[in-house]
Structures are given as C-alpha cells and as structure tokens.
Amino acid sequence: MYDLIIIGMGPGGFEATLLSLRKKLNIAIVEQSKIGGNCLNRACIPTKYFWTGAHQISKMSILKEYGILADKFEIDFSKGFEGKEKAITFLRKSLSMLLKSKKVPVYKGYGRIIDKNKVEVKKNDGTVEIIEGKNILISTGSIPISVGGLTPDGENILTTEDILENMNTLPEEIAVIGGGVAGCELGYVLSKYGVKVHIIELMDRLLPSKEISSEISKYLLRKFKQNKINVYLNTTVKQHFINDEKIKVELSDGNILNVDKILLTVGRKPNSDIDEIGIEKDDKGFIKVNKKMQTNFENIYACGDVVNSPMLAYVASYEAKIAVKNILGKEEEVNYDLIPYVIFFANEIATVGISEDEAKKSGLDIVTGYYPFTYNEKAVDEHENDGFVKLIFDKETKKILGGSIVGTGASEMIHLIQLFIKEKYTAEKIHDFIYFHPSLSEIFIYATYDVVEGKLF
C-alpha cells in the first residue's frame, strides 16, 4: 500500500510529488496524458513561450534604435511551434527523469476512486489495475466549458489546448469567444503572429473579474485597438455556420464575421468525475474541501482547478503543499489573502491585494499613488516605457492594501507589492526602501512620493 496516490500530474500533482519525495513518502502517480498537465503542455508555459515571441515581434521595429538593422525579417509560426515543442519537451523530460531516478511508479491511464483507499486505473494499454493507498490526492484539473451551441471539435471550434498543443500553422482570421485572461493572452499572441483577431466578450469590459480594476480593462482595450484587435463588448454569438472554407459568426450586435476558426475561452469546469464513493462536490462540480484540502474522506485530499479556489497553477501547487503537510501530520491551513494575478498581453498586467474598484465599493477610505513608466530610465533604455503602477493605501494609516502594475517586468515586480502588503508597509517605508538605479522597481519611489512627502504639482 502506497503512502499517497496522486491522481493528475499537473502543477499540483508535481508539487505534491516534490514534497513527498523529500519526506520519504512512498508514492504512486496516476496520469492519463502527459506529465506536467495542462499548465506545462497546453496552457501557461506554451502561452508564455509564444508571448515571448509575440513580444519580440513587437520589438523588431525598434531594434534599429540600438543599431541592429533587421528590417527584413519574416515570421514562420511553424518554426516557432517547433521551438515551443523543444522547450516544453525539455521541461517535461526533466520532470520524467526526476520521477525515474526516484523510481516513482507512474500509472498511465484514467484513475477512478472506487474505495477510500483504492484507485482503479484503466490503463492506456487497455488493462485495468487497482492500486491501494493510505492517502489520495485528487489533482485532476479542469476542462474547457462550451457556450451557446459552440462545442469544441478540434477542427473548427478550438480550445486553448487545441491551439497550444496541436496547431502548428495559423488561420488567417479567428473569433475568440471570451475576453478573460486566456482570450486576451492568446488573442494578443495570435494577432502579433499575423492572425486577424476578433474578441467577443459578454460583459462590458475585457478581463471582467473583481481582481482587475476597470482602469486596467480600459487600458487593455486601448492597446488592443492600437494593435488592430477587434473587441466586441456586451456581445454574444447568436449563431454560427460552418461552411467549406469559412465560419460565419453572427453576433448579437448584428455584426457578421467570416473567420477560419473559433477559439472558445469562456471558462473551465472542474474535472471531478473521479469517484464512485460519494466524494462531496458543490453544484458546479467542484470537490468540496476544508482548509487542510481534505474532502469528506479524511484521507482523500484535492487541490488545484478541481476545487473551488482561483484556477491558477501556483494556487494548485500551494494547495498541494498544504495537503501533503497535513498528510505528514503538520497541521496547516490554506490562506488565499495574497494571490498575485498576472496577464501577459502587449505588456504585462499584474495585480495583488485589493483593487481600487473593490476598495471603493467596500467604502474603504483610501488614497492612491500613481506613476507612469514614461520617465523611468530603465524602461526608456529598453523602449518599454508604456504602462504604470498604481498603489492603494489606507487613507489614515497609509498602509498599503493593494497594487497593480501594467508594464514590462510587472510579472516579477508584483511580488514586491505582495511582500509590502504582507509586511503591512506604509507608503513611507516603500518610498524609503533603497532601489537599484536604473531599475524598473524604482517606480515605487515615485508612486509613493506624493503620499509621503506632499505633491510636486
């Protein structure tokens, strides 16, 4: 009997593996598809790979400013796809090699919990095997949802997975249904690689979530317009017709698009059809867990997209660690207070803590600090001086409650804001911190200056 059976080898499963191995737990892994899960194989990592390419494409026109004359470049997405495959394969192999060197049994197949200590694996080779474990961790992730008669078919109507894992040539024109993180990130990337992109969003703004301030949605919309990405807000797909060559998409606002592909990015649902023993789920299918990530069976844990917490790879890893720590008898509970959110588009967007909109809605008395990258010397040196930082402070104590960064380096610098919030820093402490010059992080000096020392104008 194993100490722990891990079903699903994405970020959650892998983190659980890393910690279990260090703690000498005897573990087994059940994974139907590729090691690394969606994140590595068909979501985060390929997206950021192509984003790096897209960002580089957008910089080609300014290379002459550095004396690099490369005007005659061409774009061949299939070569980029090969590069992506190389990078992902390299990373996946490093995970596989670790498992091999540690002699961790990997059951390749579909796992189903048939008893609180038993997992039945319908293996990809057709055989069935039942394995036993003292503990089980469900980290089976999520699957895309459909909307309005649009059902992914891998051919005309695509999921992000289809694009990121399989599509090595690009369509000429695409309709992206959903203007959330996935739609915006992929929409931008495809557009930079030469695809004509339409984004259709039901709500009145891009990135419609409480973590993102409407100010950022507006900024993003402006940038998308500059990048000639068509955005349709307050709009749905009325109907669509698949012809031989094109797909005709009728929008609720009367517009008609003729595209080659439709990309569905309207959300995901938990992949929780995993047991026959009555593991409790909520009405959306999320597995119910307590703060130790335990299900209603005390030896069965769940983490990641399959539970009702932010659907983010690093939240899955975090929850996996908490689960394993509890299995090891170290009582720890999850705390979602300070999760950074990051989106990659023409620039990076990152936010943590309370947003300005939320603060106002809650009636909090706040003061904000704002500074654009316009005059940040490092950003100017890099021709990346678009964007801004905005910090939210409690008006009385001047303690920081939240912050957003839009601009280059945001996905790394956001951790500084996160740490400032965690340590209850005042505007003054943030201002007086010594930052390297020239660095992008110096923007914090200037975004706090008015609050700390009074206004310049």
Added chain:
Amino acid sequence: MYDLIIIGMGPGGFEATLLSLRKKLNIAIVEQSKIGGNCLNRACIPTKYFWTGAHQISKMSILKEYGILADKFEIDFSKGFEGKEKAITFLRKSLSMLLKSKKVPVYKGYGRIIDKNKVEVKKNDGTVEIIEGKNILISTGSIPISVGGLTPDGENILTTEDILENMNTLPEEIAVIGGGVAGCELGYVLSKYGVKVHIIELMDRLLPSKEISSEISKYLLRKFKQNKINVYLNTTVKQHFINDEKIKVELSDGNILNVDKILLTVGRKPNSDIDEIGIEKDDKGFIKVNKKMQTNFENIYACGDVVNSPMLAYVASYEAKIAVKNILGKEEEVNYDLIPYVIFFANEIATVGISEDEAKKSGLDIVTGYYPFTYNEKAVDEHENDGFVKLIFDKETKKILGGSIVGTGASEMIHLIQLFIKEKYTAEKIHDFIYFHPSLSEIFIYATYDVVEGKLF
C-alpha cells in the same frame, strides 16, 4: 538668500531638488555641464541603453526558435548611438522641463564655496556671480583616475565618459584597463557590438570587491571566455606606445597587444576641489560627513560620489534625501546595511547582504540554498535559463543574511532578497511565499527547498 543651493545636478542633486520642491524650499542649482550628471549622460543610463542593444544582439541567433527569421541583420553602432542620444535627451529634457515649470534658477557654471553661505559661480559665459544660501548641498560627483602613465586624452586613451557620451563609431580592438564593474559592463557591450576586447585586471579575479563572491567572478570569467573576451588577471600595463595607427600595449605578463584604443576603468576619485573655507576631507579627498550628511559646517551637506560611501547613483539619491530631511529639521541618519549591487554583462548579476566569502571569513555558521535557472519554466520560455540564485542563511535560525542572483531579471528580483533580509525572513517564509507561475522569481521556492524540507537527493 536661497534656502538651499545645490551644487551638481546628478542623481543626488536631482533627488534633493525633488524633495525640496515638494517641501516648498526656495532652491538654486549650480551645474557646469548637463543636467542629470554623469549617471544620466555618460554612465548608468547610456550603459544600460547599449546593454539592452548588446543583449538583443546576443538574442538574434535564437529568434528563429520563435519563428522570427531575422538572420540577415546588420549592426551599425552609429545608429545605436543616435538612439541612445534620443533616449538620453528625452530624459534630460523631462528634468529640465520640471525645473523650468517650477522656476528653479539654474546657474550654468563652476561653483565654489567661498563662505559658509556663499557660492561663487564662474559661469560658462565668462561672468562671475555670487549667490547666497542658508544651506548648501555638495553633490559634485567624481572623476576618473589614471594609472601607470596612462592619462586620458579623449583620443587614444579614453574614459567611460568619452565612450558613452562621444564615441559614435567603434574601434576594432580595445584594451580595457580594470576588470571592475565599469570595465566588465563596457567590455561586454563593446564585444557584442563587434569590438575585439581585452580586459586587464591587476587582481586575481574580475569584479574584485568584497560584495562579490569569488564564485560569481569565476562564472563571469567563464562567460567572458565564451564571448571571446580576453581577460588578463594579475596583470598590469608595463608600458604603451602610441603610433600613427595603433597603440602597442605591453603587459606585465609579457603579452603585447596592438589596439586602437585604451579604455581606462581603474576607478574614480571625488570631485571635491570645491571650496576655500576648509571643508574637511579625508586623505583620498572625500568630503567628511556625519550620518546626517553634514560636513564640518552644519549648514553644508554633501552626498554621492564626493563622500566616502559606495559610489552608486542610488546611494547618492538616498543620501540627498537624508540631507534634505535634516535641512527640514527631521533628524534622520543614513544606514548602508542593505545596498543592492548590480552588474550587467552577458547576464545580470545582483547581490545584497553578506556574500558567501565574507560570511565564511567572518566565521559565521551558515547554510546556503542554491538553484540554477536551468529548469525555471519562464527562463526556458525566454531562452534565458543560464544563471543561478544563491541564498545565505544563518545555520541555526535559518534567517537569510544575503543572496546573489546571476541571470535574467536579477536587477529587479534582487529587491525581493533585500526585502527578505530587511524583514528577517527565514528560509521557510521565503519558501512558502506564493509566487506567480511561471515567473523567474519562483527560483526562490527551489533555492530554499532543501533547507526547509530536506534534500531531494
């Protein structure tokens, strides 16, 4: 009578200006040359500008991995120089415009303190004017030093200033005398732009300073070799001969170089010949100050390279703020405990807190956490997975004492380590912090894993 006269408009002078204006001080500025000082016009900012170009040049060969086919690019340094001029001019104008809009008088000329409240300005137009101030801030910076018969002449024997401000075409071959920060940064940049570079260093390693661990010096040496930069350690220039075409440089190890230019980067000395009232200086010419940045005249302050503290732009700004706060009656003292050090070469190098070498020398009982960028997903996505992080912990308490990052993003991420040290974080708190995935900052999770949870191997 002004509230404050600021002599020298580099990072120190400018920071003093910003704070003084917010506090409604009536100020005047004396500056002989360009607004922004060395840092903006002929040091930090142009260096990082050209470094951005150099880094991009080094990336041209991997663009095909993203489907960007740009093999047929050319390098024209003079175009890069024009781009640099544009960027610097943009930034300098923004400073000038601020001064203009605030109606701050700028006396263009050489300022000399002739009385504790009087500055005589020999103006660039030939006239002389005496201005009076309740307080004076000396932020006159530093000038390059010569060594071994090598005297900068602006033609054959150059300073970093000559190169960064004036040299719009490149020599074929150059001898860089001094393997410190300036020599390594410019050596790398020139090499990437096609110059054959020789670096001659007196000591037994590159970057020979107590802040930099010998491990980093070795790494840098290896990278320079890969980049075909010749490094001569334990070596000096015996003599040199300037002929019509070439400069013959005889090294102490017997090697003879034939180069087009010599670049002197052996250090700088304070530009402190500034008064005739007996402002106290040490034997190296640094102006003596107390922790409030006051000289032996209580109304005369000094900051930046002209005082004996780390010769860094952001230290100058920091000291300037402390000086102005004291002028404003808010008693504050400088604290140099946590200054980040950053060097840009093929990669970025950043370090803060105690170095491993220093910790060992001091007999501290330490444990280290190390992790390479090799498998960091974001770094792999960017083809930037060279480098590593190393963290130094107290062996008993596991509190962090110092850390270094070598790799992309180091110059920003170093602030996280700095904040970890400032807040006395243990390895466990660093490990348990939630980092965005995929981010470079995740390297901290893995560099602390062994210390916190036990070894994997």
